[in-house]
Amino acid sequence: MAESTLARPPVAAEGGGSRKPRVARIAPRPGESRAAWILASPFLLLFAVFTVWPVFQSLFMSFTDTRRRDLRTPFAVDFVAFENYARALSDPTFLKAAGNTAYFVVVGVPLTLAVALAAAVLLDRGITRLRAFFRLGFYTPVITSIVAVAVVWRFLLQPDSGLVNTVLGWFGITGPNWLGDPNWAMPSLIAMAVWRNFGTGMIIFLAGLQGVPYMLHEAAAIDGATGWQRFWHITFPLLRPTLLFVSVTTAIGYLQFFEEPFVMTEGGPLDSTLSLAFYTYRQFSFGNFGLASAVSYLIFVVIAAVTVLQFRLLRENT
C-alpha cells in the first residue's frame, strides 16, 4: 500500500481531491468510457437507491407529519414546515437526551484519546519486547459486538455479585450500584466505551509515532530537553494530524451511541443514559417517523458541526 502514508490520515488526504490519479497512458481507448460505466453501474445503482435517496427522503420526512400508518404511501402526507423540529426542541426528554449525548462525547472522546495515546507511547518507547502481544490484547475489545460486551459489563457492574465491586471491596471500597444510580450510570457507560474503543486510536497513534524522526529527539536531548518536554514539544505537535483524525472518527461514533444504553440501562435510571440515537429509535418505534427524522437530521448537523470545529481547533497553532 504505497499510497496510504500514515502521517497523512485518509480523510484529510481525500478531502480536497486535488491529487491527480496516475493515468500515464498510450492513448485513450474508445472502449474505455463504456467499460468504466459498466464497472461503475452496479455500485452506483445500489448507492443511489440505498444511500443517496434515503438522505433526501429523510430531509423531506422531517418536514412532514409522516407516521407509521403512512408507511405504504410515504408521499401522501402533510407538510408541517419546522413543526417537528420545534416539537423536539421543546420536549424535555429530547433536551435530556441531548445533554446526555454531550456528556458522553465531551468526557468520552478526550478520555479515549488520552488512554489510546498513553498506550501507544508506552508500547512505542517504553518497551522493546512483547510489543505485538500487548498491542493485540489492547485491540481485542474493538472487534467485539457492543451488544455482547454490554451484556457482560452489566454483570461485571452488578452491585453485589459483580466483579468490579468485589475487587473494590478488597481495598475496602464499597462500590456504588453503578447502573442503578443516575449519577453513576453514565460514567459506567463511558468507562465501557473507552475500554472498547481505545484500541483503534492506539493502533493509529502507533503508526503515527513511526513518522516522528528519531533525530529530532536526539537533537533535543543534546540540548538538555527532558523526556516529558520532548513529548510535548516534538512528538505531540507531529502527531496533530493523527490526533485530529482519531478525534473526529471517535466523536462521530460517540455522537450516535445507542447499543450501550439499549442493553445496559434501557435509557434509565430516570433517563440519565438516554442518548439522542436512542430517543430517535424510540420515536421511530412509537410510529412518529416525521419527528424521528427531524431528530436524526439534528444529529447529522451536530456531527458535521463537531467535525468542522475539531478541524479548526486542531489545525490552529501548527
Add this chain to the structure above:
Amino acid sequence: MLEKRPAWATALTYVLLSLALIAVTAPFIWMVLGSVKTDAELRQVPPTWWPDAATLDNYTQLFARMNFAQYFVNSVIVATVVTVGNLLFCSMLGYALAMLNFRFKNLVLALVLGTLMIPGVVTFIPLYVLVVNLGMADTLPGLFVPFLAAPFGVFLMRQFVQGLPADLIDAGRVDGAGELAIFGRIILPLLGPAMATLGILTFLGSWNNFLWPLVVAQNEHSYTLPVALALYTTGQNQTNYGLMLAGACVVVLPLLIVFLLFQRRFIEGIATTGIK
C-alpha cells in the same frame, strides 16, 4: 544518542502494561468462564472466578431449545453476502475511478466520498420505509441488500489501485485485451491485500451491526445474533444469567478466533486505512 532509560523505569512500564492487559482482557475471560456456570452460581455473593462445576447446559439450551442455530446462520449469511457484494462492487468502481477516464468521473468521486461520513442513524427511517415497500421487511435480503455497496470500500480500493503501476494496463492493451478483461485478468488478481483488509472490516461491521437488523427483523426467523441477544437480555426476557453469557460467547467467540488467526494482516489494515 539518547540517554539510556533506567532499568527500573522499563520494569515499571512492563508492570503497568501487564495490569492494563489484565483489566482489558478480564471481561472476556470472565464471560467464557461464566458461560459454563450454573444460574445459581452466577447469582452467588461474592462471585466465583473459576466455575465450581463446569457445564455445557447453557449452550445446549441455546441451540436445542432456543433458535440460536438459526440466528447464527442468519448472521453468517448476511455478513457473507454483504462482504462479497462490497468486495466486488467497490473494487469495480474503485478501479474505474483510479485508472479509467470517463465523463462525470469527478462528480461520481465527490458524491461517493462525500457520503463517507453520513451516519446510519440519519438514513434508517427512510430506508425502512423503502424496504417495507420493496417487500423486503422481515426478510434476509432486507438485512443485506441496503449494505451491498458502501462508500468506504470504494475509497480503499481506489487508493490501492492508484498504487499499482499504470504500465500494467498499457501492457494489457498492447496485447489486445479488452478493457473489462484487463480488470478481470490483470487487476483483480493484484487486489489481494486490499481485498483482505476490506473483507475483514466489512464482515466484522456486518456481524456486529445492530440498529438496522433491530429495525428490520420483526420475527425470530430473521433475527441476527446481536438482535436476539439484545432482545433476550432486556425487559421482561432476562431470566437465566448463564444463558445470557453463553449467548454473548456465541456472538463474540467465532470472530475472536478468526481475529486471532489473522491478526497481523488485520492490525496492519487498520493502521493503513485508519477506520475500524
